[in-house]
Amino acid sequence: MNEQQQPPQSDKVWSIELHGIEPIADNERHGTAFELFWVWFAANIGILGIVYGGILATSGLNLWQSILVALIAPAASFxxxxxxxxxxxWGGAPTLTLSRAPFGTRGNLGPTLISWISLVGWETISVITAAYALLGLLNLVGLPSNVFWTIVSLIIIAVLVVVIGxxxxxxxxxIQQAAxxxxxxxTLVxxxxxxxxxxWSAVLAAQPGPWDTGVLATLSIIIAGTGIGWANAGADYARYLPHKVKGSSIxxxxxxxxxxxxxxxILTGRLLASHLSNLASAENPVLAIGSALPSWMAIPYxxxxxxxxxxxADLSIYSSGLNLLAIGLKIERYKxxxxxxxxxxxxxxxxxxxxQNFFTPFESFLQLLADGLTAWSAIFLIDMLKRRSYNIAGLTDTSARSSYFYIAGxxxxxxxxxxxxxxxxxxxTVSPWFSGPFAIGIFATxxxxxxxxxxxxxxxxxxxxxxGAKGQSSADQQSSSYELPREVTL
Known part of the structure; x- marks a missing residue:
């Protein structure tokens, strides 16, 4: 099969995608692993990365500690x-549909619900921040920041996100490649x-911050806010790739x-915080960052x-829609x-x-949902280690006949x-909304x-x-015309 096969009619640019959560057939596979570069680069050029840098400064990290965290956190999480x-x-299906294999067709409902809430939350955070930016743009042409124009800004951004989704x-x-x-x-400008x-004098003179309450704390926050928030969506954008694409390339x-x-x-945010002390706690982070720019840069910024x-936000709303289908909603994907x-x-x-508060709900949202997503991803990962294929019919059949029905689903x-x-x-876990009974000592920070x-x-x-509590259906071992070829390396 040609790895660069042309897209099928069901997956054409500027046309509504016809597939939902059903696995993609061999003759409709297309693209290369390199397209994932565009997908994830564009998804991470949002201004929130600069806010993470402000968190590093607030936590007392010096320049070299900040460089370490800014590199390790996104690389490890992604x-x-x-x-x-x-x-x-392997399976040609979205992530939370594939999750039926380890959890069962009914047992998967809990992880899928947590995943859906996470994605809707992320898209909401992105839209809020973008609406703040659009509101600032409207201010430049003389429009006020009142309730009416706030709602108008929200609707404009939301419609743009929904149409692409x-x-x-x-x-x-x-869109991700163009973005x-x-x-x-x-952004580079x-x-x-x-x-x-x-x-620079203040940045270079800064003493190292604490490794427990500083480096570890910020490392865990940024990991939760970057890759962990996307772990439940990765397969959504790899499911069209041909089987011969190398896992290492993905x-x-x-x-x-x-x-x-x-x-x-993140590093830019850390340096910017040297004279913008409220960067991490600003109610409107977009305007806080913009205040550090010359006035003529306001519009392009x-x-x-x-x-x-x-x-x-485009990726979040697309994947959250697939999650609704995986929960069992019987409607077309676009709806x-x-x-x-x-x-x-x-x-x-x-x-x-x-x-009217941004940072507190944002931090709590990241920390609490990360507990559910990382626990799910651990099980999904262990399940991947013992398989190289999925029973395609079992993924889409939620009845008792499904190979992933297990005991009562x-x-x-x-x-x-x-x-x-x-x-x-x-x-x-410690968050502004919740603190666990063992969140003391190093875990408190x-x-x-x-x-x-x-x-x-x-x-x-x-x-x-x-x-002996077997986590794999015997049907996974049965040969099928829909079974994917066995692969020995990632």
Whole structure:
């Protein structure tokens, strides 16, 4: 099969994608692993990366510690995204549809619901930030920042996100490539001007911060806010790739495409915080960053902010729609995007007009959802280690005939491991909304709870599988015309 096969009629640019969560057939596979570079680069050029840099400064990290965190956090977290994306090539289905294999057709409902909430939350955060940027742009032409224009800004951004999400996979990949070139270049220009405002004497004279409450704490926060938030969506963008595409290429382009922009933006935020002390806690981070730029840069800066944030929100709303289908909603894929768009607007209105606070809900959202997502990803990863294929019919059949129905539709080994991992993570988690009973000492400041949950879920699921609570249906071993070829390397 030609790795660069032309896209099928069901996945054409500027046409509504016809596929939902059903696995992609061999004759409709197309593209190369390199397209994942565009997908993940554009998804991570949003202005929130600069806010992460402000968090590093607030936590007392010096320049070299900040460089370390800015490199390790996105690279490590997106390595997980890349590895889990390989399952998309194996099974040709979205991530949370493939998750039926380890969890069972009914047991998978819990992880899918958590995943859906996470994605809707992320798209809402991106839309809120982009709406703030558009509101700032409207201010430049003399319009006020009142309730009316705030809602108008929200609706404009939301409609843009929903329209692109409606069209689907091929259009998203095209948009992400264009966004990488256009908004990547504009972001670079903005970064140069921001760096010109750096107080270099203060930055270079800064003493090292604490490694437990500083480096570990920020490392865990940024990991949760970057790759962990996308782990449940990676296979969604790899499922059209031909079987012969190397897994190592999928991981490599995913990590490189995401880490490059995040490293630059996080480090820029750290340097910018040398004279913009409220960067991490600003109610409106877009305007806070813009205040450090010359006035003539305001328009290109705000356009850049909007473009980068919309590029990330597009992916979130597309994947959240696929999650609704995986939950069992019996409608066309594009209609799920409209449902999520309505919820996204409602959430954004609450944060911008009622709660009127950005950082506190943002931090709590990241920390609490990370516990559920990392525990799920640990089980999904262990399941991948013992398979190289999926029973295609079993993924789409949710009846008792499904090879992934297990006992009453639930693989108890996976469900137990997931729930115990969440409980372990929450027990060591501290957030503005919740603090676990064991979140003391280093855990009170390091936000390491979700990593503990990951290890607990992985260990328990592996032990239950080894000891006889089998986590794989016998149907996985049966040959089928739909079965994918066995692959010996990632």
């Amino acid at each position: 390595a997980l995204v890349g590895v889990l994306s390989i399952a998309g090539k 409606l069209l689907g996979h091929a259009t998203l990949v095209w 990488t070139w256009i908004f990547g270049a504009l 903005v970064v140069v001007f921001l760096l010109a405002r750096t107080n 991981v490599g382009w995913t990590v490189f495409g995401s880490t490059l922009p995040l490293f630059v933006l 705000l356009i850049t902010a909007i473009g980068g944030l919309v590029a990330g 799920t995007v409209i449902i999520d768009g309505v919820l996204m607007i409602a959430g954004a209105i609450y944060v911008m007009l009622i709660a 639930i693989n108890r080994a996976a469900l137990i491991a997931w729930l115990l991992g969440i409980l372990a993570g929450l027990a060591f 390091s936000s390491l709870g979700y990593l503990i949950g990951f290890l607990v879920s992985a260990l328990i699921y592996w032990l239950l599988f080894v000891w």
